[in-house]
Amino acid sequence: MAPFTLLYFILSVVLYVVALPLLAYFSFKQKYKESIPARFFLFKNPKFKNSDGVWFHVCSLGEARALKPVLDLLSSCDIKITTVTQTGQSEAKKYDADVRYLPYEMFLPFWIKKQAFLIVLEAEFWFLLFSVARAKGARVILLNARISQKSAKKYLQFAWFYKKLLSHVEIIYAQSEADKNRFLALGAKNIEVIGNIKLAAKISKTKEYKKPQGESIVAGSTHEGEEESVLKSFVEYKKQSNAKLFIVPRHPERFEAVFELMRRYADKNSLTLSRFSHDKEFDTDMVLVDVMGELNNIYAISDIAILGGAFRDDVGGHNPLEPAFFGCKIITGKHFFHQKELFKYVHHVQYVEPSEIHKALMASRELPPSMVEEKINLQPVINRILKN
Template sequence: MKPFTLLYFILSALLYFVALPLLVFLSFKQKYKESIPARFFLFNNPRFKNDGGIWFHVCSLGEARALKPILELLNEHEIKITTITHTGQAEAKRYSAEVRYLPYEMFLPFWAKKHDVLVVLEAEFWYMLFVVAKAKGARVILLNARISEKSVKKYLQFAWFYQKILSDVEMVYAQSEADKNRFLALGAKNIEVIGNIKLAGKISKTKEYQKPQEELIVAGSTHDGEEESILKSFVEYKKQSDAKLFIVPRHPERFEAVYELMKKYAQTNSLSLSRFSQDREFKTDMVLVDVMGELNNIYAISDIAILGGAFREDVGGHNPLEPAHFGCKIITGKHFFHQKELFRYVHHVQYVEPDGIHKALMKCKELPPSMVEEKIDLEPVIERLKIQIYPFRGWLQCPSG
């Protein structure tokens, strides 16, 4: 083990023991009751069964979903997936793959097995993950790699550290030219711009719902603090338009808190309220969608989508492709730095501050539906991946046989 790697390992172990009381405390919270015990105590998180194969590492729900078209093109090969969040874990388990949580870095030298390739999506830069994977014989590839405009200063301040991380990466497939230049500044090599692979994902609904006669507004993937502004705007808008509001919180552990907030607005403004899990007649003025996996089905019957995650400065926005695919008129905030590349392909979007939502709702009457300008062809991306993989072992064959 190199001196820096040994020092990093020791520091990660010290940090682990310092944080142990907090980790135990967080383990009892609904949001972390599965992920923290798995990642930090290896509870129900054994090593992969076999050596070899392709190991994909993603963070959360969005990245796990982005894997789908890639895995469909690699369906003959042994796939392993690790995630960070419980929502990412649930999505990854939909695939025909071995799925685990990524353990805390201190455990990786003993937990990780030998793989042929490690493919890491977006901005999951874990020093020990890269070092251990390469030491055990894997070729490390970054796919859909990005460094946001908001984060780049922080990365450059620690450029010496990220240069060490990226020294173990053989190939970087970046989302944009801007991302490529940021990786170059950090010392990365072999960088190619391929666009955002989320453009290749098939967007579909899983259920058919009857669209209400009224105009339907859906607030999708909302975070704490955003629902208040949306509810205020909807109350004003409702005075001038016959409309309904569905709110779909990003995190299920917030369902109850959001319902209480909606109930307060309903009582104050004489509006009716229901839960999606209990009533799917959609007869009330407002509906809390307290069920996972329904957002696309609701986008499909909605007229306007208020896309959450961008009205706060610390989230970075959410995927606009889904509401655009279903022809919703999109309103979102101005802090969409994590999704900047995707928004580049979506037209007719209103970007507003929280206090501008009502005005944007009024303006929707004169705007066309949002639309996605282009798609990405994944076949060349897969072939490029194979070029990196194939010289190492002959087990990965081209689709033509």
Template sequence: MPFTLLYYVLGVVLYIVALPLLVILSFKYKYKESIPARFFLFKNPRFKTFNTIWFHVCSLGEARALKPILKELNQKVCITTITHTGQVEAKKYDAEVRYLPYENFLPFWIRKQKLLVVLEAEFWYLLFVVAFNKGAKIILLNGRISDKSVKSYLQFAWFYKKMLSRVEIIYAQSEVDKNRFLALGAKNIEVIGNIKLAGEISHTKEFIKPKCEVIVAGSTHPTEEENVLKAFIEYKKTNDAKLIIVPRHPERFEEVYKLIQQYAEKNSLTAQKFSEQDNFDSDIILVDKMGELNNIYAISDIAILGGAFKEDVGGHNPLEPAHFGCKIITGKHFFHQKELFKYVHHVQYVESEEILHALEMVKELPSSRVDEKIDLQKVIEKIKEIQNNGN
């Protein structure tokens, strides 16, 4: 109790210090919904539903990973997210959806629930403590501790031990993650693999594939588009190909399109926005609409998967391009997706300056594929057991 009180007071001080920055950031497109909701509770009331199952996820990938679980449970649940993209995905389910407020609001915001299921590495101390004190059992699902962050976790092992002591069971992604949780003092850990392997991957539209090689740069981040464009320009000199770029964040659409136009004009190529011409007639196409990436993967030969050419992102999910048989090229900084990449075969891992060489090597390599699946049944049975015991 004394530690929790001290933690709360420090949180209040941090909130006051950060207030001017939060106000400024709330005007940025990326945060215009999430920051007011999380830090000022704007249009973010408490759940109406109580004594049910509450899932907390960070962003799009984790929200999407809930689909097979929610399908089996077949009931209305509560979901909180951190990001706007996660929020959009979560609203596709039969669920009450909210942003997770800043920790210091949680003692007043959280309602009693039977079960809280937290995905991956969403370690918010007051989330665990308050939910537990209000009677919720807690499951950590798809638990992971990345190579990049393990050292800092271990430095504060005493803190994470306090937090994880409230957890009923941890379903870890791998034996490595299990051992890291054990080193933090956690107990009752089972390895089930990455639950994203259980997700259903599909596309919603049937686009007509252009009669040439189609390269998609998917989920790209700043600097990655330019590196891909440089490689593509050289590659196209000797190959009949089109490049489709799908940035990870929609607020960057205009910025990326200006970059595309610069490269297209310099090299006598054509460029277009997908929102303005619903086709793939140009040499370089910016997909500036959300929810189209799987539809693009379905007509692509090569996928250059973003988020791993930069050191600070950690990569993106390779299962989707692999599902559609794309030949995958990605960077070497995929630490957040390390477990998933173990299951994907025939991927080229390269530095930014090696993208051109990887494109030239593609013809000699088979398509990427995923062989493994995981069984979520024990997770679903555990959720149902806790729910029934709470009746």
């Protein structure tokens, strides 16, 4: 083990020991009850069964879902996938793949088996993941690689570190020219811009629901604080429209809190309210969609999509391709830094402050549906893997 790698490993052990009480505490939280024991204590998280496969590492739900068009073209390969979050793990298990949680870094020298490729999506930069995988014989590739404008300065402050990390990478397939330039500034080599692989995803609905009468508005992938802004705006908009509102929170552990918030607004403004999990109907003024995997089905019967994750400054936005595919008129916030590349491909989007959602709803009456025109070619990536 090289001196720097050894020092990094020792630091990871020290941090692990210091963080043990917090890790034990968060292990009992619903959001982490599966991922923390697996990642930090290797509970039900053994090594991959076989060597010499194609190993993809993703963080969460969005990245796991984005893998589908790539995996469809690699059906003959032995696929492995690691994730960080529980939602990502659930999505990854839908594929014909050997799926695990990525262990904390200090475990990786003992956990990793030799693979033909390690393909890491987006911005999952773990030094020991890269260095150990390469030392054991894997060719390391960054796919859909990005560095947001907001994060670029922080990366540059530690450019010496990221130069070491990226020295283990064979090729970087970047989302955009801006991302390529940021990687070059960190000392990376061999970078190709192919666009965002999420453009290659096949977007579809899994169920057919009857569109309710009147105008349908969906607030999709919302985070704490965003639902209240949506509800305030909807109450005002409802005075001038026969509209219905469907709220689909991003995280299932928030379903109860969001329902209570919706109940307060319903009671105060004499609106009817229901939970989708109870009757699968859309016949009330407001519906909490408290079932995972339904968002595309809801987009398909909606006229307007208020896309969450961008009305706060700490989330970075969510994928606009799905509501655009179903012809929704998209309203979102101004903090979409993690999805900036995707929004570049989507036309007719309103970017507003939380206090301006009502104004945007009114303006939507005169606007065309959002749409996506661009595509991506995954063949260079597939050719590199299959010609191994």
